[in-house]
Amino acid sequence: xxxxxxxxAKLLVDHPDQVEVHEIQSDNHxxxxxxxxxxxxxxxxxxxxxxxxxxRALLRVAAERDGKQATLDVTEPR
Amino acid sequence: MNEKPTxxxxxxxxxxxxxxxxxxLGLPAEAVSLEVLDAGTKGLFGxxxxxxxxxxxxxxxxDDEIAAPASAPYSKAATEKSSKIQKKKKSKQKAKGSATxxxxxxxxxxxxxxxxxxxxxxHMNMQAQISAEYAESDRExxxxxxxxxxxxxxxxxxxxxxxTLNAFQYIASxxxxxxxxxxxxxxxxxxxxxSRREDQLRRMANRLSEQVIKTGRRQVLExxxxxxxxxxxxxxQEHPAVITESIGADPYRKxxxxxxxx
Numbered sequence: 001x002x003x004x005x006x007x008x009a010k011l012l013v014d015h016p017d018q019v020e021v022h023e024i025q026s027d028n029h030x031x032x033x034x035x036x037x038x039x040x041x042x043x044x045x046x047x048x049x050x051x052x053x054x055x056r057a058l059l060r061v062a063a064e065r066d067g068k069q070a071t072l073d074v075t076e077p078r
Numbered sequence: 079m080n081e082k083p084t085x086x087x088x089x090x091x092x093x094x095x096x097x098x099x100x101x102x103l104g105l106p107a108e109a110v111s112l113e114v115l116d117a118g119t120k121g122l123f124g125x126x127x128x129x130x131x132x133x134x135x136x137x138x139x140x141d142d143e144i145a146a147p148a149s150a151p152y153s154k155a156a157t158e159k160s161s162k163i164q165k166k167k168k169s170k171q172k173a174k175g176s177a178t179x180x181x182x183x184x185x186x187x188x189x190x191x192x193x194x195x196x197x198x199x200x201h202m203n204m205q206a207q208i209s210a211e212y213a214e215s216d217r218e219x220x221x222x223x224x225x226x227x228x229x230x231x232x233x234x235x236x237x238x239x240x241x242t243l244n245a246f247q248y249i250a251s252x253x254x255x256x257x258x259x260x261x262x263x264x265x266x267x268x269x270x271x272x273s274r275r276e277d278q279l280r281r282m283a284n285r286l287s288e289q290v291i292k293t294g295r296r297q298v299l300e301x302x303x304x305x306x307x308x309x310x311x312x313x314x315q316e317h318p319a320v321i322t323e324s325i326g327a328d329p330y331r332k333x334x335x336x337x338x339x340x
Binding site for chain 2: 003004007008011012050051053054055057058060061062064065066
């Protein structure tokens with residue numbers, strides 16, 4: 001799942017080297033935190049969150065296959 | 079000369095490898111012998127998955143003149159000199175032609191589409207066969223690329239009302255578009271699902287327009303995505319007695335079929 005988000009994000013942004021995905025597991029739930037360069041935020045979120053929501057939809061399919069739930073948050077770079 | 083000319087090809091299936099190899103060499107199947115070096119891992123595509131690796135060896139009666147694998151069908155009859163020139167030309171062409179990888183060329187884009195889609199599916203834990211091809215260009219001359227995904231257990235990829243499939247299509251378009259620096263319009267279909275749905279929508283459009291004519295009252299369809307609404311609009315755009323319009327806001331936007339003389 002982490003690899004999926006990473007793969008998508010890296011091909012959408014201008015600065016692939018700044019793409020980071022953190023995976024936080026708890027029971028059946030996987031929380032993924034995607035962080036990208038500040039000027040790439042728009043690319044992974046999209047208008048009205050369309051890109052992020054689409055990534056979530058794909059993530060959901062991947063998670064279901066593992067019998068899990070997954071959420072995705074896009075966070076500001078630290 | 080040295081060893082026999084050979085060409086190694088990596089592709090999803092043995093057949094594809096053979097086809098690709100023959101196309102590159104410009105030779106008929108009888109002119110080469112095929113050796114499967116690696117049978118690959120079944121169903122796994124692209125990244126991580128092992129593809130099939132084959133070696134084509136060019137059979138030749140009088141050996142010599144057919145040299146580098148990149149050189150070509152015609153060199154046989156040629157004298158050494160001209161064959162060398164030809165070889166050069168050919169290899170140049172090939173460098174360009176392995177433009178399969180080169181950005182921007184139609185073949186390059188198709189390849190990139192297939193690669194991107196298979197990697198996405200791989201990361202989603204799905205095994206499938208992918209083929210991409212250009213559709214007829216539409217009115218604005220834009221070229222749509224149709225991607226067909228086939229495999230078992232792919233219903234999860236479609237989702238409710240094709241929502242997941244639309245998301246997949248959107249993301250894949252963006253990824254490819256970013257890479258080639260132009261918007262690439264993809265239509266991704268799973269096991270013919272979209273085309274079945276398209277037929278269904280067309281039939282529904284025609285059935286409902288008959289009702290509209292009979293009753294003289296408008297009919298409002300269920301909410302649909304932009305692509306599905308478009309199919310209905312196009313189906314009825316030349317209808318003599320009804321017009322269509324979309325009402326409401328996404329995601330509940332729907333098509334309304336209206337009698338013309340109202």
